[in-house]
Amino acid sequence: xxxxxxxxxxxxxxxxxxxxxxxxxxxxxxxxxxxxxxxxxxxxxxxxxxxxxxxxxxxxxxxxxxxxxxxxxxxxxxxxxxxxxxxxxxxxxxxxxxxxxxxxxxxxxxxxxxxxxxxxxxxxxxxxxxxxxxxxxxxxx
Amino acid sequence: xxxxxxxxxxxxxxxxxxxxxxxxxxxxxxxxxxxxxxxxxxxxxxxxxxxxxxxxxxxxxxxxxxxxxxxxxxxxxxxxxxxxxxxxxxxxxxxxxxxxxxxxxxxxxxxxxxxxxxxxxxxxxxxxxxxxxxxxxxxxx
DNA sequence: TCTCCTATGTCAGTTTACTTACAAGCATTG
DNA sequence: CAATGCTTGTAAGTAAACTGACATAGGAGA
Numbered sequence: 065x066x067x068x069x070x071x072x073x074x075x076x077x078x079x080x081x082x083x084x085x086x087x088x089x090x091x092x093x094x095x096x097x098x099x100x101x102x103x104x105x106x107x108x109x110x111x112x113x114x115x116x117x118x119x120x121x122x123x124x125x126x127x128x129x130x131x132x133x134x135x136x137x138x139x140x141x142x143x144x145x146x147x148x149x150x151x152x153x154x155x156x157x158x159x160x161x162x163x164x165x166x167x168x169x170x171x172x173x174x175x176x177x178x179x180x181x182x183x184x185x186x187x188x189x190x191x192x193x194x195x196x197x198x199x200x201x202x203x204x205x
Numbered sequence: 206x207x208x209x210x211x212x213x214x215x216x217x218x219x220x221x222x223x224x225x226x227x228x229x230x231x232x233x234x235x236x237x238x239x240x241x242x243x244x245x246x247x248x249x250x251x252x253x254x255x256x257x258x259x260x261x262x263x264x265x266x267x268x269x270x271x272x273x274x275x276x277x278x279x280x281x282x283x284x285x286x287x288x289x290x291x292x293x294x295x296x297x298x299x300x301x302x303x304x305x306x307x308x309x310x311x312x313x314x315x316x317x318x319x320x321x322x323x324x325x326x327x328x329x330x331x332x333x334x335x336x337x338x339x340x341x342x343x344x345x346x
Numbered sequence: 347t348c349t350c351c352t353a354t355g356t357c358a359g360t361t362t363a364c365t366t367a368c369a370a371g372c373a374t375t376g
Numbered sequence: 377c378a379a380t381g382c383t384t385g386t387a388a389g390t391a392a393a394c395t396g397a398c399a400t401a402g403g404a405g406a
Contacts, residue, residue, distance in 0.1 A: 069334050069335075069338065070334075071318060072318060072321070072322065072330065072333060072334055072337070073224055073228070073314070073317075073318055073321075075334055075337035075338060075341070076217070076220060076221045076224060076337060077221055077264065078264070078337075078341050079217060079337045079340045079341050079344075080217045080218055080221040081264040082340075082341055082344045082345075082346075083214055083217060083340070083344060086344055086345075087214070099362095114383090114384070114385090115384080115385075116383070116384050116385075117384095123218065123219070123222040124363070124364090125363070125364060125365085126384075126385070126386090127363080127364075127365090127385090127386080127387085128362075128363050128364075130385070130386070131362085131363085148371085148384090148385095150371090150372090151370095151371055151372060151383085151384075152370060152371050152372085152383075152384045152385060153371095153383080153384055153385085154384085154385075173214070176214075176344075177212060177213060177214050179343055179344065180213070180214075180340045180343050180344050181213065181340065181343070182343045183339040183340075183342065183343045184336060184339055184340075188332075188336055188339075189213065189336075191329070191332055191333075191336065192213060192332075192333065192336040192337075192340075193210050193211075193213055193216055194210075195325060195329055195330075195332065195333040195336075196213070196216040196217060196219075196220045196333075197210065197216060198324040198325055198329075199220045199223075199224070199321045199322065199324075199325075199333075200216070200219050200220050200223055201324065202320055202321050202322070202323045202324045203220075203223045203224060203227055203317075203320065203321050204223075204227075205223075240392090255353090255354070255355090256354080256355075257353070257354050257355075258353095258354095265393075265394090266393075266394065266395085267354075267355070267356090268355090268356080268357090268393085268394075268395090269392075269393055269394075271355070271356075272392085272393090289354090289355095289401085291401090291402085292353085292354075292400095292401055292402060293353075293354045293355060293400060293401050293402085294353080294354060294355085294401090295354085295355080
């Protein structure tokens with residue numbers, strides 16, 4: 065038997081890269097990048113989060129996140145107080161416009177995700193999620 | 206039943222991002238980046254490949270690939286004729302030093318990969334590879 | 347043969363994210 | 377209470393990738 069599938073690392077990169085491209089295409093009509101979407105998505109899950117935490121959740125640096133947040137603030141999708149009531153962390157939240165944009169974006173993104181998982185059964189999709197989670201854990205979260 | 210695992214897209218990004226970090230750490234002693242490694246790895250699989258094809262295989266642009274190839278050429282790990290014998294494509298190949306560097310790198314990378322898959326059975330790993338391949342296919346290779 | 351189309355290599359400019367560095371606030375500990 | 381350490385926000389500089397554009401070489405088709 066010839067077991068010559070590409071290494072898992074390569075497949076991971078390929079799948080992630082391709083998904084990113086497809087998401088970018090899908091979000092283009094909304095003038096949103098994948099990074100913007102990730103940011104908004106996270107802010108709905110954890111409202112009032114700090115930029116530093118948000119950065120870690122989306123796998124970028126604080127500095128990059130602050131640049132992106134400024135863009136989103138300028139477009140009125142996000143708000144952040146200019147001064148912290150306690151500590152230095154500035155709690156960031158979605159504006160109504162931000163929520164609306166996220167709703168629209170989510171629809172497009174889910175379409176891409178469904179397309180990606182189209183060839184898999186529900187069981188297989190769940191197994192994929194489980195395996196990826198195990199990989200993350202093993203690599204020392 | 207509460208089915209609230211993060212979306213597969215997020216898990217994909219997380220796993221890939223973390224794997225990239227771990228590979229970068231592992232390759233640091235060899236003064237190689239993950240991009241360098243990918244490049245060398247591909248060149249062993251397909252010797253004499255053009256820079257443009259190599260770029261597509263490693264998910265970067267031709268321009269970026271040519272910059273990286275120049276670095277690898279400067280370090281004596283790769284060679285490329287200055288003129289093409291047919292067409293414009295310049296066939297790129299590993300030097301003996303490049304092969305040696307790749308051998309050393311591969312050892313380190315496989316260690317990381319094994320760590321990542323440590324929590325999975327052989328069957329589960331194969332299923333993961335299969336699922337990722339299906340995702341790539343579904344997203345329109 | 348002439349033309350059109352595609353692929354490759356390369357140059358220039360831009361964008362994006364990262365690294366380094368520092369000040370500010372809070373918690374922990376001696 | 378003072379000191380240390382950790383987190384956050386921010387600024388400046390660097391590095392990496394990208395997009396746009398162009399010339400060249402070869403193949404496909406009228």
